[in-house]
Amino acid sequence: MVDFLLILAGLVLAPLAGGLIAGVDRKITARLQSRYGPPILQPFYDVAKLFGKSPSIVNVWQVFCAYLYAAAAAISVVLIFVGADLLLIFFVQAVGAVFLVMGGLSAPSPYSQVGAHRELIQVLTYEPLIILVFIGIFLTTGSFKVTAIFEQSQPMLLQLPLLYLVLTYALTIKLRKSPFDFSTSHHGHQEIVKGVLTEYSGPHLALVEIAHWYETVLILGLCALFWHTSIIGMAILLALTYFAELLVDNVTARMTWRWMLGYVWGVGLAMCVVNLVWIYVG
Amino acid sequence: MNAITEFIKKSRLKSPWAMHFDCGSCNGCDIETLAVLTPVYDVERFGIINVGNPKHADVLLVTGTVNYRNQHVLRNLYEQMPDPKLVVAIGACGLSGGVFREAPNVVGGVDKIIPVDVYVPGCPPKPEAIIDGVVEGLAKLAELQQQAV
Numbered sequence: 472m473v474d475f476l477l478i479l480a481g482l483v484l485a486p487l488a489g490g491l492i493a494g495v496d497r498k499i500t501a502r503l504q505s506r507y508g509p510p511i512l513q514p515f516y517d518v519a520k521l522f523g524k525s526p527s528i529v530n531v532w533q534v535f536c537a538y539l540y541a542a543a544a545a546i547s548v549v550l551i552f553v554g555a556d557l558l559l560i561f562f563v564q565a566v567g568a569v570f571l572v573m574g575g576l577s578a579p580s581p582y583s584q585v586g587a588h589r590e591l592i593q594v595l596t597y598e599p600l601i602i603l604v605f606i607g608i609f610l611t612t613g614s615f616k617v618t619a620i621f622e623q624s625q626p627m628l629l630q631l632p633l634l635y636l637v638l639t640y641a642l643t644i645k646l647r648k649s650p651f652d653f654s655t656s657h658h659g660h661q662e663i664v665k666g667v668l669t670e671y672s673g674p675h676l677a678l679v680e681i682a683h684w685y686e687t688v689l690i691l692g693l694c695a696l697f698w699h700t701s702i703i704g705m706a707i708l709l710a711l712t713y714f715a716e717l718l719v720d721n722v723t724a725r726m727t728w729r730w731m732l733g734y735v736w737g738v739g740l741a742m743c744v745v746n747l748v749w750i751y752v753g
Numbered sequence: 754m755n756a757i758t759e760f761i762k763k764s765r766l767k768s769p770w771a772m773h774f775d776c777g778s779c780n781g782c783d784i785e786t787l788a789v790l791t792p793v794y795d796v797e798r799f800g801i802i803n804v805g806n807p808k809h810a811d812v813l814l815v816t817g818t819v820n821y822r823n824q825h826v827l828r829n830l831y832e833q834m835p836d837p838k839l840v841v842a843i844g845a846c847g848l849s850g851g852v853f854r855e856a857p858n859v860v861g862g863v864d865k866i867i868p869v870d871v872y873v874p875g876c877p878p879k880p881e882a883i884i885d886g887v888v889e890g891l892a893k894l895a896e897l898q899q900q901a902v
Contacts, residue, residue: 509797510798520768525837
């Protein structure tokens, strides 16, 4: 019964939370740019409107990929809510990310193709880092299970501070925020061509958007695991992390993919190694 | 089910994504249109965002005279927009061809090629008038929805 409630919460509450976060995000971004900004519920209006539009489909592959991306994102969130294996969560979300790329590649439009290739490079950049974060969690808890983390008496952040920073890099890339927003911009109003999302339209674009909300909740959920001992600590950690993301988004410009790969792998892998050696020796 | 349809109808009026197409204008109307998107007027507070892609757009803002070369582009863009969609013609040139209407390569106003819902006159129109034009178009859309039920 508890499992059923958790699955329901993962399926229903996660996208609602993700949409609200996106709305707050747009509002705060607008305030930082001295604008008034859209209402908090604007992402829900956008998605509802997109569902109400008549579908214009490039090919069946694209539709298939949109559905699979959304399904994989939803399943990975449900898995983290029921306390499943971190490796399983990792593989399911990786499948979703790959299907988004395949949807972009299925259309012959050059914008869609370039966007898909760039998205693939982004996936390549953050996946090894997430796996190393999970290895760090394994070394501290002795298990890949989410439930094993909750048996710890003290927050993981004290032992894995550098790996937490690495996870926030992955969050920035996953949210497609500056300086890592080159496959498609997170903010619609900044972008001329939407990269990997160019050929998605109407209901399928709405599905991709909902999947994006799920993924936001997934990565924030992983961040929350680092302060599992108290709800307030968790909330403060997430609020601070997300606000830092917003600040970075607003004060940086888009960089090149070569810079991203070099910088994120260089700094990220160095921090991972230092933190892993520290746990291993200590 | 009814509540969902109602929410979608309400959302259509709250989230008009606009695409701006310069059909050979002198840049006057374009500058006023883009001014609407800046922090001074900040149309994002009404949910209007500027998209560069007809497949994501709900409102097509057209400036400038239509000529024999760009009429195909204009029609193509219009046809790629999924329904329901609005077309707003901006400026004297967009309405009738303006001072260029008798030039040999000019077809005329935007409505010679695609159906136009709202006309925003002016040379160039004020940013307030352009915002007004989009809001007027949304009112028209709401009316059409009422009749469809």
